[in-house]
Amino acid sequence: MKNSYLRKLQRRQSPNFLDFYSWVYSNSNSVCMHAFISLKICMNICLNKNKKQPTKFQASRGVNRKDLLRGVDSKFGERLLDEILDNTGVRLVDVSGCDTAKRALEEAVILPALNPSLFQGLRQPVKGILLFGPPGNGKTMLAKAVAHESEQVFLNISASSLTSKWVGESEKTIRALFQVAKNAQPSIIFIDEIDSLLTARKDNETEVSRRMKTEFMVQLDGASSSTEDRILIIGATNRPYELDDAILRRFPKRILIDLPDERARAELLHKTLAKHKMLDGLTDYDIRWIARSTDFYSNADLVALCKEAAMVPIRDMDRNKIAKTDGRKIRNLRVSDFKEALSSVKPSCNPKLMEELISFADRAGQK
Ligand SMILES: Nc1ncnc2c1ncn2[C@@H]1O[C@H](COP(=O)(O)OP(=O)(O)O)[C@@H](O)[C@H]1O
Ligand SMILES: [Mg+2]
Known part of the structure; x- marks a missing residue:
């Protein structure tokens, strides 16, 4: 009624x-x-x-x-x-x-x-x-x-x-x-x-x-x-x-x-990485792959994923060199960094809440 x-x-x-x-x-x-x-x-x-x-x-x-x-x-x-x-x-x-x-x-x-x-x-x-x-x-x-x-x-x-x-x-x-x-x-x-x-x-x-x-x-x-x-x-x-x-x-x-659906996820990933000048090194195909692999991720989860992926090149560096390294010389992000980040950043959404x-x-x- x-x-x-x-x-x-x-x-x-x-x-x-x-x-x-x-x-x-x-x-x-x-x-x-x-x-x-x-x-x-x-x-x-x-x-x-x-x-x-x-x-x-x-x-x-x-x-x-x-x-x-x-x-x-x-x-x-x-x-x-x-x-x-x-x-x-x-x-x-x-x-x-x-x-x-x-x-x-x-x-x-x-x-x-x-x-x-x-x-x-x-x-x-x-x-x-x-x-x-x-x-x-x-x-x-x-x-x-x-x-x-x-x-x-x-x-x-x-x-x-x-x-x-x-x-x-x-x-x-x-x-x-x-x-x-x-x-x-x-x-x-x-x-x-x-x-x-x-x-x-x-x-x-x-x-x-x-x-x-x-x-x-x-x-x-x-x-x-x-x-x-x-x-x-x-x-x-x-x-x-x-x-x-x-x-x-x-x-x-x-x-x-x-x-966000797959298209919206790709848009957010693109926007977030571009805003922080970290898009070089990733192709549209890579972004689409990440968007496809992040079903049920919220926008906040995607931002967290980008942050986690952005840390991978730093983790790959020799600790002794970190102090002297110029930020511009750090290698570009790769899709493999996102693969690694995906293993630690999981979707926060609760299926019961969604239902x-x-x-x-x-x-x-x-x-
Ligand atoms: N639609 C969106 N576009 C861009 N960033 C978003 C969007 N939704 C969430 N975020 C990111 O997640 C964070 C938390 O979003 P928020 O608006 O507080 O979520 P809610 O109020 O729905 O819980 C934002 O600060 C932003 O970084
Ligand atoms: Mg809120």
Whole structure:
């Protein structure tokens, strides 16, 4: 019953929006991406702990700490702003694969910013996106890339900053968070590892945790039902099936960030090795061989594999010569280095977790 409702909910969204989008996307994907990248005005609030000056971005948008804290309980608001981090320099082009998620984020963040008048009524941007999937495939990275490249204020909130053991404090912090987001809109709230905050309610749950979830839900509803507020909530989790059903419903787009397929693995290997100038000595055929040999490896596993392979030429060297060797004189990587690395770097993915994620994606998500 519930699942068919969710499926209908998703189907109802797809026709108009996606048809329109696929046209825009196929015709102007790279244009949008370039426009997006060139609009790289730092959007993070990025108030760092020691230096409480407004950032360049805040100054340029006329957003300052005082504006952000308008109507916010100062005790909780100040603490929140101090914990907001992030200006990592990750760009969307650095994230391999994840095409569905990139598209959803573009629809929700980038295209509406280019021409807000187009995105009204049925085309109103989605207000909740849940990124779920096995660890190490780019959920956090994607959110950071959006943070870096979009023009919007990005509030990166950890579960620990929202939870407090004191009765009433978590709710106040959550209210402060949503008020800050409202003051700063258009804005994005990113909650990584959202499962640690909002798992399904259990009988033995503490009063503090129950009240915190209830407040979160109330605020989420307020933000998602208002047609004027432009607050996007992005959640990321490895265990979406543990989330409270009521929370899931507030994330109408639920996107699986899956393990990379062979093509995506080859792309990541190529990109990683090229970035570190270690591609010389490996042919396209070698890269394809490595990609074929790394079924079930996550992107993070592949990066670990490259690091391990990069160590082999050093291990082959005479120890006495290491101190005097010029880095440029170290031999190029060979496919045999990867063969050796493959024996020690294994896929971290847990088959049971994958099964649960795929079944969740079939039931309630999109791939
Ligand atoms: N799609 C990707 N493209 C490039 N690198 C990736 C990708 N996914 C993961 N990585 C690498 O793995 C690391 C961990 O990724 P992360 O985004 O934290 O994974 P998740 O949040 O899904 O667990 C990143 O810092 C990056 O080095
Ligand atoms: Mg993560």
